[in-house]
Amino acid sequence: MPCQSSEKLNEVVIEAKKFTKYGKVADYIPALKKANPNDLSVAIYQPDGTCISAGDIKKKFTLQSISKVITLALALIDCGEKFVFKKVGYEPTGDPFNSIVKLELNNPSKPLNPMINAGALAVTHMIKGHSIEDRFIRILTFVQELAGNSNVAYSQEVAKSEFESSFLNRSLCYFMKQHGIINEDVEELLDLYTKQCAIEMDCLDLARIGLVFAMNGVEPTTKKRIMPAEVARICKTFMVTCGMYNASGEFAVRVGIPAKSGVSGGIIGAIPHRFGLGIFGPALDEKGNSIAGLKLLEILSTKYSLSMF
Amino acid sequence: MPCQSSEKLNEVVIEAKKFTKYGKVADYIPALKKANPNDLSVAIYQPDGTCISAGDIKKKFTLQSISKVITLALALIDCGEKFVFKKVGYEPTGDPFNSIVKLELNNPSKPLNPMINAGALAVTHMIKGHSIEDRFIRILTFVQELAGNSNVAYSQEVAKSEFESSFLNRSLCYFMKQHGIINEDVEELLDLYTKQCAIEMDCLDLARIGLVFAMNGVEPTTKKRIMPAEVARICKTFMVTCGMYNASGEFAVRVGIPAKSGVSGGIIGAIPHRFGLGIFGPALDEKGNSIAGLKLLEILSTKYSLSMF
């Protein structure tokens, strides 16, 4: 197990924190600009229920793209693997996460995987419910259950800010609507999607979610199964092949664990059978991943041989 | 001058009409499906005000992409060449008219030319006016003036049908909004654009518009200048380089005149200093051009040496 103590973990945070200065806080969603680029916090949740952490762990952040893994799990529960992957592919891509090019060039049109924006929007489209409100409550409740924290909520400010500025996601949605990949009202889907991205928590909550994935869908202290093992496995696979935008391949070589980042600076990690990880460091590299968060994971991986490969 | 008489023109129509059976009426805009695929009509308007025609010339059709030339003229009048081509390029493209790929791959993002959908939407965005209604009235009035027919109106049914189904155009608009090429409300712009596409006329009206372009912007019988010569020249240039979707190059070789087609089956032609042409033949080839209309132009061009080259 990495870092027997919070003190040791803190040393790693201090080392990794030096790299925050090379990154930049996301600015394309206005509400994210307020984050402090120097922040870095991490929590490690173990199967026995203990948790070590370091940094300013009370800081909250929104899930953003991290939510893609969670809605993928819920869509797989709702619709089954076969249905989901009829609409969304399995393949990693060398294109940026918000690229539309392959939707036009591939025939039939199909988002390459559920971790790029087009794929994630198609996945959210599959989440069942009587209304947008109902579907959002289902997503939020699922997140609360995974985090073991019924206080998890979403930031209305961030959701609104993102809803108003996400023209590219609208472009992706309409393109997919043209090709029958989605068929609901785009503004409604965007409303749901931006709320999902705006779910807010701290790195302890996130580490707890990571732990459930690490333990194949079972919350280890209560032994409660939150999702089928198969679903957890599929999600972890995508976290390895596509979790870090178009730096996923390099991350697999350098760190080698299932993980998913978001432009808020959060990173979730799920080390199979071992532990869950939650990181928050809002200064991003040019590919949209937490720059100090990646460094922190690289140090941990090297120090404690975390790579699965 | 081609075809001294309607009789001779009629012979050409009969010959070209045989090709209607190899084409198909556009089906992606529901309201266009009703057209009779066997229709073919043509009108030739000469500077002296005489007009010869053949086929069922009373049939009306909507302008669709033909309107792109007209709004380009109006935008050039409204904003000037420099402004227009800061937002939209000059270059023909080997991509389909509704392609989004180059908007992502080109840096900075910019529609390649005003004849593809992205470019035409950006051009309509430039049309001045206090409101959507006002801007549409300006477009319609301009069309009426060009056609010398104040009865020209738009088809509410076609506009509505197109507005409801044009997801791809919405995708293009939001992509351009993301990149600052357009900055107005997308639904409003689409409302304006689909109305512009739904302006309805017969082939005589269209030939009269062609004549004004052919005469460098002057209506020859009244001598009234409707647009600057420079604007007419620019429009005719784009009709040659980009007027027939991604069959423009082949059309330039086979026919060699400034012309623009629409998916309704209309084609406008503007033979410099000579005459204007209006064609309606709703059966389309696989690139979206009137199949018998192209044949008709090919016959005329060969018979009367119309090619500019």
Add this chain to the structure above:
Amino acid sequence: MPCQSSEKLNEVVIEAKKFTKYGKVADYIPALKKANPNDLSVAIYQPDGTCISAGDIKKKFTLQSISKVITLALALIDCGEKFVFKKVGYEPTGDPFNSIVKLELNNPSKPLNPMINAGALAVTHMIKGHSIEDRFIRILTFVQELAGNSNVAYSQEVAKSEFESSFLNRSLCYFMKQHGIINEDVEELLDLYTKQCAIEMDCLDLARIGLVFAMNGVEPTTKKRIMPAEVARICKTFMVTCGMYNASGEFAVRVGIPAKSGVSGGIIGAIPHRFGLGIFGPALDEKGNSIAGLKLLEILSTKYSLSMF
């Protein structure tokens, strides 16, 4: 007729020459680097056999991409329009002249037009002859006939320099060989192609070639037909739609004449029924066209209303 006298033409050259300082001599073919970026010369050849010129008209330059028009003419004579356009398309492209992307993305693989490198290589592949030597002599003799100058030869130095450095053209050739567009030995084809590109002349020779195209294939003083009118017409069409690399659309708007440029800084022009043009100005803009040559054409076109549109 533009410029009644060499004096007036000289004034235009002086004005256009100021723009040479914004351009750069081609450096990707080592032998071209030696050109003097300040050079600018022009010749205008008229049907009555008179020629006016300005600038240092004795300077020689290699044809480079200008040769694409000439081999297209010869291939059309050798193989006919149908055969040629089964292998090479008619359509302009928004991609760079040396792009390989569309060869992979289009199905079946086919160069978009004969003016991009892939298309020109496929065209040269069609030139008939018993051997590379024989085929080259046929091309050279054709050029001599067009130029009315049996002293036109090729630069061994430039051909060799280009042959040794044209890795991209080899890449295009092998890609096309894979797809059955060409089936001869690539090194041999490259040998032939680089020699064709290295044919050398001055701007008077070039203007004479332009005149033959302008007069539909007939040399006007001798009345000798050098190519069928149909072939001359097709070539002029491509000069308008694709003659200036991916600045062809802008050139059509600004100048509006059939013309073809080469990276040596040469430009051929063929104003239908009026005159031929030869320009040499080796300083290029970023798209590979003679920067002062374009300016010169723009001035002439505005001053003497040369645009066909």
Add this chain to the structure above:
Amino acid sequence: MPCQSSEKLNEVVIEAKKFTKYGKVADYIPALKKANPNDLSVAIYQPDGTCISAGDIKKKFTLQSISKVITLALALIDCGEKFVFKKVGYEPTGDPFNSIVKLELNNPSKPLNPMINAGALAVTHMIKGHSIEDRFIRILTFVQELAGNSNVAYSQEVAKSEFESSFLNRSLCYFMKQHGIINEDVEELLDLYTKQCAIEMDCLDLARIGLVFAMNGVEPTTKKRIMPAEVARICKTFMVTCGMYNASGEFAVRVGIPAKSGVSGGIIGAIPHRFGLGIFGPALDEKGNSIAGLKLLEILSTKYSLSMF
């Protein structure tokens, strides 16, 4: 450990073999066409030196793309991680393994990863040695050492057949030469590369190589270290993210082990710390992977929980 006995393994082979009829033997390399599409064999090599196998395990096949993993290991040993990844990227791609598009569109031009053809050619280019012969002997000797079999050789017939027909690889090489990614003679590099692809073995040899990767570079019975642990780890990572052409993502979800396929129908597997796998089944699916081999791995993975995720 999967399959305690060859009998049980044989049952799996019988089940998987039914799928050979849905596949097709590779035909683009003439010499590969001779393979029997019904063949299927598998060997599992364990750290204690025992090996179980099933099917006609004496059948030999060439490595083809499987060799990409081995030359990557050798290049990492020769040049170090930093140097290798300056020339070749880390990222999986949604494009086909022989695609050239991204080499043009990405700036700077760089093969996306070492498992696509462009990347593998760039990797082979890095293998050190005084001559092509010397470099090939180094590769072959490395393969023999990994396989623990000094009789491993290459098929001259396959190498020759591939050398003569690999126009696409030449196209990729010249494109990379243009961009300075490789700078040696292309024909020589192709000679080396096609020989490497033509190295021949049976599935027992291949399983032994897989075992060395599985054991982090150490041959477990002799305890000899054949490559640094770091190198073995990097290779296994690419086997997960890019090992099955553009079906790698689906394979990761369905099977979840480091593996690499070749168009000969071979598949190498390296289950970390557990065992090595060698499969031969020449009938391929449309993405170029052994169709029955994939099925076999899917059955084994489900039955014995092999997935790493």
